[in-house]
Structure formats: C-alpha cells, structure tokens
Amino acid sequence: MVIRWLFQSTELQLRLTKHTDYSLRLLMYLAIKPDELQTIKDLSGRFNVSRNHLMKIVNKLVILGYIDSVRGRNGGLRLAKPKDSIRVSAVVEDMEPTLELVDCEADGGCPYYPSCKLKLALQDASKAFLEFLDGVTLADLVVNDKQLVKLVG
Amino acid sequence: MVIRWLFQSTELQLRLTKHTDYSLRLLMYLAIKPDELQTIKDLSGRFNVSRNHLMKIVNKLVILGYIDSVRGRNGGLRLAKPKDSIRVSAVVEDMEPTLELVDCEADGGCPYYPSCKLKLALQDASKAFLEFLDGVTLADLVVNDKQLVKLVG
Numbered sequence: 001m002v003i004r005w006l007f008q009s010t011e012l013q014l015r016l017t018k019h020t021d022y023s024l025r026l027l028m029y030l031a032i033k034p035d036e037l038q039t040i041k042d043l044s045g046r047f048n049v050s051r052n053h054l055m056k057i058v059n060k061l062v063i064l065g066y067i068d069s070v071r072g073r074n075g076g077l078r079l080a081k082p083k084d085s086i087r088v089s090a091v092v093e094d095m096e097p098t099l100e101l102v103d104c105e106a107d108g109g110c111p112y113y114p115s116c117k118l119k120l121a122l123q124d125a126s127k128a129f130l131e132f133l134d135g136v137t138l139a140d141l142v143v144n145d146k147q148l149v150k151l152v153g
Numbered sequence: 154m155v156i157r158w159l160f161q162s163t164e165l166q167l168r169l170t171k172h173t174d175y176s177l178r179l180l181m182y183l184a185i186k187p188d189e190l191q192t193i194k195d196l197s198g199r200f201n202v203s204r205n206h207l208m209k210i211v212n213k214l215v216i217l218g219y220i221d222s223v224r225g226r227n228g229g230l231r232l233a234k235p236k237d238s239i240r241v242s243a244v245v246e247d248m249e250p251t252l253e254l255v256d257c258e259a260d261g262g263c264p265y266y267p268s269c270k271l272k273l274a275l276q277d278a279s280k281a282f283l284e285f286l287d288g289v290t291l292a293d294l295v296v297n298d299k300q301l302v303k304l305v306g
Contacts, residue, residue, distance in 0.1 A: 016254045016275075024271055025263065048261040088274060101169045108201040110178065111305040115297055118177055121241060121289045122169075129282040136274045144268055152264040 020095040022049060022057050024141070027066060027091065029152065031083040031138050032145040037076025046152060064094050083142065089133035099126045173248040175202060175210050177294070180219060180244065182305065184236040184291050185298040190229025199305060217247050236295065242286035252279045 015021075025047060030038060040058065044051045058077060061067040068080040079086075093099070101122045104113045112118070142148060168174075178200060183191060193211065197204045211230060214220040221233040232239075246252070254275045257266045265271070295301060 015251075015256065018259075021255045025265065028265065028271065046264060088271075098168075102174050103168065106171075111199060112178065112181065112301055113304075115300045115304055117294045117296065118181065118241075121286065121294065125282045125285040125289075128285040129278045132278040132281040133274065136278075141270045141274065143270065147268045148265055151266075151268055 016092065017096060018053075019057055019060075020092055022047065022054070023061055023066075023091055023095045024088065026054075026057065026061070027079065027086060027138055028141050028148070030067065030077060030079045031142045032148045032152075034079065034083075037070055037074070037078055039076045043077075060095070066091070079138075082139075084137045084139035086138040087134055088136045088138070088141070089130045092133060093130065099123075099130070101126060169245065170249060171206075172210055172213075173245055175200065175207070176214055176219075176244055176248045177241065179207075179210065179214070180232065180239060180291055181294050181301070183220065183230060183232045184295045185301045185305070187232065187236075190223055190227070190231055192229045196230075213248070219244070232291075235292075237290050237292035239291040240287055241289045241291070241294070242283045245286060246283065252276075252283070254279060 026043065029043065029046070040051055040054055043049075044054050047054070058067060058069070062069050062080075065080055066086060068078050070076055070078065100119070102119060104110045104116070104119060110116065179196065182196065182199070193204055193207055196202075197207050200207070211220060211222070215222050215233075218233055219239060221231050223229055223231065253272070255263075255272060257263045257269070257272060263269065
C-alpha cells in the first residue's frame, strides 16, 4: 500500500527538485542582501525549510563556488561571485541530478531502447530549456530587489 | 518516517510523469503497427506496466482523441489520427498535470510571491521546451519503424 502510494507520489508533476528550487531562492536572498552575512538559522525560518535540509543545499553551493561561508561568531553566508555572473542555467544543471526526462531503464527497461527517438527529442527540448536560462542571471531575478526585501522583511 | 520518505521520493529528479512517458510510448507503438488493433493485455505485457495503470492512460488518450477504441471480440486500440498530425508538445501538454516547474505555495508559501521573477523565467524556459517539441510529431519518433518493430517483436 505504501509502495503504491510512493509510486504515485513520484508521478505528480514535472518539477525542479526542492534542492534546485531552494538553491535559487537562497541565492536570490543573498543577492538582495549583499551587505549582510546570513545564517542557516535565519534562512531556515524565512523559507520554512529544516536546517538539516538547508545545510545540505548550502554545502553543495559552497563546494560549487556559488556561496562563501564565513566562519566564526559573526560568520555567515554570502554570494561568492557577482550576481550578474551567476546564470540560472548553470545552477539548474549543477543542482538537478538529471535532465533526462524519461527513464529508459524503469519497469524492466523500455522495449524501444536503444533505437528510440523520443529520448533524443526530449534531450534537444531540454537543451532549448537550458539555452533560454543561459540568458537569465541571478541579477535578472532580483532586479526588483527593493520589492523583494520588503516581502521577505 | 513514511512522510519523510515520501517527501524525498518526490525530489528524485526532473522527469515527465509516467502517464506522459507511457502515453508517448503507447502512441509510438500504435504508430509502428498501423494495421493491427492492440489490446490492453498485450500492451501491458510489452511495456511491463499494470493493466490498471495502462487503462487509465488509454482512457485519457481516447477522450483526448489520440486513440480509437474499437469494441467487440476482435476489438482493440489504434491511432485516431495520422501519426504526422500528432505533435509531441500537444501530448506533453495534455498529459502533464502542470508545467509549472516550481511550487510557490509549498512549505507554507514562498516569501517572494508574487514579485518573483524566477517563476516567470522558468515559465518562459518551459515555453522554449514545448516550442521545440511543437516541431516533432509522432511520425518523427517512429521514422525508424522497422527497427522498432524488430525490437518490440
């Protein structure tokens, strides 16, 4: 029963993972507050995400060079590079575990493999998706930064 | 514990739903076997999907006018229109419950709502994705139909 439910839960929709979604929201937050260091505790409250989950995301963003983690008592997080140099496509590619929209190996393997043109068509469509996001930087996402600061407090 | 696991299971990847994936595989199958009527029983075995699951997909494809269901003892399923008139983008749009790649209402609501430019950027990127698939028809997916027939038997 649980298994069945799990199976259905993975079917709900075509969505970015929460990892990618929160990475982008977090980077946006650091971009609209460039003069402050942010703590995990504060961010966790602001985005209503567990510290544990946020920590995993932050660790990855630090390793990937998007975020600097300043140690010490008054330490915290800040962007590691200018907001106009962070492309949304790069964050999506770095954080999504895969951009393969179909799984040829699921349910015992698809009988069309390896001659299937569907997979190729979807790969090309995903490229078009990323190419669009190549032209969007973190700076574009927070162009209305005063309004965002007001919203997040 | 189950809840936690469920939560993680939805995070695995950016994927088309199984509904969409199997809709496309099914339509491809009907396209490479234009002179036969296919039964749910046979298709279920071929794609290793439960009859129950397949039935739901087929019902939707019939209602949407992609498939004809011929009743009676020797009845079965066939394409309801020419394969070169079925655009992959249309099937994806018809079968995916949403093409919104982020959920602004999850986890108590995103603080950036409604001033967020991320959602708009992702909507435009999804449009680019679908526009690519506008140019791909079911006929393009089965252009190597002899090879596919050999693979599926």
